[in-house]
Amino acid sequence: MLRHWCSTSLSLLIAGLLSSEAVSAKDFENTAIVRQVDLAGSLVQATTTYAVKALRDGADVYTVALSTQDKERTSWMEARLKGQQKALVWHARPLDTPKTDYHFVDIKLPKRLGLNETLNIVLDTVQTHATKPWPEQSAQKDEQALIYKTGLYVISPYRTLVQRTKLKSPSPRIISHTELEDISFATGAPFTKSGSTVTYGPFNNIPPSSNEAFLEKHQDEVLIHFHYDHPVLEVLKLRRAVEVSHWGANLNIQDDIHLRNAGPKLKGHFSRLDHQAQAFYKKPAPHVLPSLTLHLPPGIRNTYYYDLIGNVSTSRLRAAPRLPRGSNAKLSSVLELRPRYPLLGGWNYTFTLGWDAPLGDSASYDSKTGKYYVKVPIMTVIPGAVVDEAEVKVTLPEGADDFEFTPPFPAKSMWISTEKTYLDTSGRPTLTFEYNDLTAKHDGYIYVSYRVPISAHFQKPVAVSAAFMGLFVLAIFWRRIDLRIHKTKKA
Ligand SMILES: *[C@@H]1O[C@H](CO)[C@@H](O)[C@H](O)[C@H]1NC(C)=O
Ligand SMILES: *[C@@H]1O[C@H](CO)[C@@H](O)[C@H](O)[C@H]1NC(C)=O
Numbered sequence: 001m002l003r004h005w006c007s008t009s010l011s012l013l014i015a016g017l018l019s020s021e022a023v024s025a026k027d028f029e030n031t032a033i034v035r036q037v038d039l040a041g042s043l044v045q046a047t048t049t050y051a052v053k054a055l056r057d058g059a060d061v062y063t064v065a066l067s068t069q070d071k072e073r074t075s076w077m078e079a080r081l082k083g084q085q086k087a088l089v090w091h092a093r094p095l096d097t098p099k100t101d102y103h104f105v106d107i108k109l110p111k112r113l114g115l116n117e118t119l120n121i122v123l124d125t126v127q128t129h130a131t132k133p134w135p136e137q138s139a140q141k142d143e144q145a146l147i148y149k150t151g152l153y154v155i156s157p158y159r160t161l162v163q164r165t166k167l168k169s170p171s172p173r174i175i176s177h178t179e180l181e182d183i184s185f186a187t188g189a190p191f192t193k194s195g196s197t198v199t200y201g202p203f204n205n206i207p208p209s210s211n212e213a214f215l216e217k218h219q220d221e222v223l224i225h226f227h228y229d230h231p232v233l234e235v236l237k238l239r240r241a242v243e244v245s246h247w248g249a250n251l252n253i254q255d256d257i258h259l260r261n262a263g264p265k266l267k268g269h270f271s272r273l274d275h276q277a278q279a280f281y282k283k284p285a286p287h288v289l290p291s292l293t294l295h296l297p298p299g300i301r302n303t304y305y306y307d308l309i310g311n312v313s314t315s316r317l318r319a320a321p322r323l324p325r326g327s328n329a330k331l332s333s334v335l336e337l338r339p340r341y342p343l344l345g346g347w348n349y350t351f352t353l354g355w356d357a358p359l360g361d362s363a364s365y366d367s368k369t370g371k372y373y374v375k376v377p378i379m380t381v382i383p384g385a386v387v388d389e390a391e392v393k394v395t396l397p398e399g400a401d402d403f404e405f406t407p408p409f410p411a412k413s414m415w416i417s418t419e420k421t422y423l424d425t426s427g428r429p430t431l432t433f434e435y436n437d438l439t440a441k442h443d444g445y446i447y448v449s450y451r452v453p454i455s456a457h458f459q460k461p462v463a464v465s466a467a468f469m470g471l472f473v474l475a476i477f478w479r480r481i482d483l484r485i486h487k488t489k490k491a
């Protein structure tokens with residue numbers, strides 16, 4: 001869902017309100033549109049390339065239309081010019097009327113185009129919750145298949161000379177797909193199938209299509225049913241707690257993960273014997289998850305992994321060494337995590353994963369500003385999984401103030417609170433960020449800066465010595481009682 005879109009900064013919102021006038025269909029023409037959908041489980045990648053031609057001098061905003069269905073399942077989006085790395089700035093327009101079945105996203109082009117000038121714009125998106133298992137239930141030994149539906153036409157506020165949609169299945173084993181006849185804009189066959197790809201189109205000379213009249217008259221839905229040989233994973237809830245400790249020079253990260261196998265629900269009973277036989281013949285059932293490989297930061301220590309029952313000893317960690325300061329090497333510790341039981345369709349598994357890391361690897365102090373800077377990874381990517389709800393909590397040292405933070409993308413909600421733990425006097429400032437529908441594309445860092453007043457540095461020793469003093473007094477007190485008991489006993 002594009003919930004992340006709503007919370008962009010105020011200036012973008014104002015810009016959006018100002019530009020909510022109708023898109024001028026006369027600004028551009030699409031000489032060609034090609035949409036490719038790479039089908040998978042929880043994460044479907046859809047890439048649309050628009051070859052555009054400016055129909056007037058000076059046009060510099062190109063508008064993309066998304067159906068409501070596409071908008072709701074798009075969790076991540078990036079626009080750029082073909083062959084270039086730099087992302088283009090875009091923003092979603094607020095809805096004129098909530099009932100419309102299409103939404104506009106304005107993409108700012110890097111320069112004003114001259115009349116007849118052309119560009120190729122690539123729109124990359126990741127869709128979540130876009131496929132569903134079909135059949136919805138299957139036995140342990142059955143195969144797994146998913147369905148995906150989408151609109152037949154890529155809609156656009158501009159005229160389109162030619163367009164195609166390619167649905168690419170992970171394997172050529174496509175069970176079925178929508179077969180259409182008599183399509184108004186098709187000159188030849190409306191669809192073709194080749195290997196693992198079903199192509200709808202080419203469709204020619206399509207008028208501006210992001211309007212009720214076109215959608216009602218021409219838009220159709222196409223469906224594809226395909227085999228998928230990997231578990232469909234969903235993290236229903238991720239709670240990440242990050243604790244910055246100056247005392248131990250430590251960064252502790254702990255994840256509570258509520259994982260779900262969103263594949264077809266298991267029909268009948270689970271048979272461990274069948275599971276072992278399948279493992280023995282190296283033909284694991286496609287919808288069963290035996291283990292997960294996670295990439296954790298380098299230089300970590302005290303890694304722990306436990307579930308509701310206790311420590312899970314079947315995990316294996318290959319810890320990567322600490323990187324030298326300033327190194328950009330991509331090195332990670334690799335954890336092979338084996339859930340206590342194989343995770344079958346519809347089953348949940350809740351576990352906790354945590355580790356310590358030297359604070360110096362992710363924090364620094366700037367003596368000029370007197371501030372500390374720390375970067376905190378937003379999540380651990382579980383390959384192929386979508387994180388439905390995430391809560392990332394960053395706890396700063398006691399007494400920290402004057403904090404500033406930059407998340408990699410706007411949070412659905414964010415708040416600051418104060419947490420008190422053992423031996424704390426004033427409590428620790430805690431920043432909490434909430435997100436929905438995170439994907440591997442959202443993997444990034446929250447940057448936080450803060451100041452720790454000199455007085456705060458002494459709060460802890462004072463608190464610690466007060467506690468020791470307390471214990472000491474208590475010990476003496478107990479000894480006295482103890483003595484007295486002895487005495488009475490003796491007497
Ligand atoms: C733009 O293209 C149209 C149609 O191809 C042509 O008639 C016109 O002369 C072109 N204008 C310029 C300035 O190139
Ligand atoms: C948990 O299991 C791991 C892996 O076998 C082991 O190294 C670790 O010491 C265990 N931790 C506890 C607290 O039992």
Ligand SMILES: *[C@@H]1O[C@H](CO)[C@@H](O)[C@H](O)[C@H]1NC(C)=O
Pocket residue numbers: 236260346347348
């Ligand atoms: C898994 O968790 C979800 C949400 O907490 C719950 O609705 C569902 O019943 C659980 N499934 C099983 C098999 O326990």
